Amino acid sequence: MGIKGLTKLLADNAPKAMKEQKFESYFGRKIAIDASMSIYQFLIVVGRSGTEMLTNEAGEVTSHLQGMFTRTIRLLEAGIKPVYVFDGQPPDLKKQELAKRYSKRADATEDLQQAMEAGNKEDIEKFSKRTVKVTKQHNEDCKRLLRLMGVPVIEAPSEAEAQCAALCKSRKVYAVASEDMDSLTFGAPRFLRHLMDPSSRKVPVMEFEVSKVLEELNLTMDQFIDLCILSGCDYCDSIRGIGGQTALKLIRQHGSIEHILQNINKERYSIPDDWPYQEARRLFQEPLVCTDDEQLEMKWSAPDDEGLITFLVNENGFNSDRVTKAIEKIKAAKNKSSQGRLESFFKPVGNTSMPIKRKAYWLP
DNA sequence: ACTCTGACTCAAGACGTT
DNA sequence: TTGAGTCAGAGT
DNA sequence: AACGTCC
Secondary structure, three states, X not given: OOOOOHHHHHHHHOHHHEEEEOHHHHOOOEEEEEHHHHXXXXXXXXXXXXXXXXXXXXXXXXXXXXXXXXXXXXXXXXXXXXXXXEOOOOOOOHHHHHHHHXXXXXXXXXXXXXXXXXXXXXXXXXXXXXXXXXXXXXXXXXXXXXXXXXXXXXXXXXXXXXXXXXXXXXXXXXXXEOOOOHHHHOOOOEEEEOXXXXXXXXXXXXXXEHHHHHHHHOOOHHHHHHHHHHHOOOOOOOOXXXXXXXXXXXXXXXXXXXXXXXXXXXXXXXXXXXXXXXXXXXXXXXXXXXXXXXXXXXXXXXXXXXXXXXXXXXXXXXXXXXXXXXXXXXXXXXXXXXXXXXXXXXXXXXXXXXXXXXXXXXXX
C-alpha cells in the first residue's frame, strides 16, 4: 500500500511541509482513521504467539477488539475525537494488486503448513503473520464495538483513505491519521503519521500539509498525483528505472505523464503495455466517496455500559473488572473534553480575526 | 557521482508489574 | 503484510 | 527497559 519512497522523497525535497507535533496538541480535534488498516495491524501483533491469538470461548479471534478498544480509549483520553472509516468496494484497478496479495497469502499458508509439520517455531511465527486477512466479521465486530463506545463509524463506498481525505477537505475533520502515504495523494489537507506511536518509542507525530507539499515541490495537485503514480502506487505499475527522484525531475520538466511519454527515450525506458495511468490518476483525483451530510454525521456520545459488558465480557470473555474500569475511563475522558477545544488556550497569540488567506480549496 | 533495483534486515499494540 | 533501513550491484 | 498478559 501507499506510494513507494514518498516519505523520503518529501524529506529530501519538501522538508518544510512536514513538522513534528506533540500528541497532546490534538486535544479536541476530530481525526479520521482508516479502520481496516488498524485492524490489520492488531491482527498481526496483538496477543500473537505463533498461530495463537487472543480468542473467546468459541475460539474466535478477539485481538482486533482488544487492540481497537485500548487504542480508542487512549485517543479519547488525549481529548481526540476519532472517527473510524471502513472500506467499501475496492476499485477495479486495485483488483490485480489484491489478487497478488491473495496469492501471496496462499503461498504463505502453504509455507505455514509445512513449518507446522516440521515444528519450526520461527517459521511458524513468520509465516502466520503473512496469512492475516481482515474479514467482514472483523470489520463488523469493530463497528459494533465502536458504536457501543459512542465513537462514530463511517462506511466508505470504496477506499477508506479516499473517504478520510474527503472528510478533511470538507472540514468535517481536522486531519487524517494514517501510516499510509497515499492519504496525501488523495489530497488530505492535513495528514498525520505516527499518531498512535507511544511516546516511549520516541517517534514524534509528523504532520504534513498538502498545500505546503505542493508549494515546496512547486507542483500542482494534478502534477503531484502524477509524481505519485510514477513513483509507484497500488493502482498500476510504474516505469522501470524511474524512481522518485527521476519522476520529480521529469514532472518538473514536462508537466504531466502525457508530456513525459512524448519526450522520453522509449529505447531507454520501456512503458508498460496498456498502462492505465489515466485511470489511476482519476481514482486519486475523483475517488468514489460519500458526500451526503446525513450519512457523514458524526456524534461522539456516551458509552453504552450494558452493551459493552454484554459484548466484551459475556460474548468475548473480556475481564469484567477491566472493562468496567475502561468504561469509566471513557466517561472521564468525554467529560474532560466535552467542552471541546479551548481555543484561547491553544491558539498562538493575536491571530483570531485574521481573514483566512485561501491559496487553494484544501487549505485549512 | 547519482539513482534505481533487489535482497536483506527489523519491528509491528497497549498495559501493568518488576 | 507494511515501512524503514542498509547493502551491493548495475546502469546512466 | 524488559517482560508477560490481555482473551
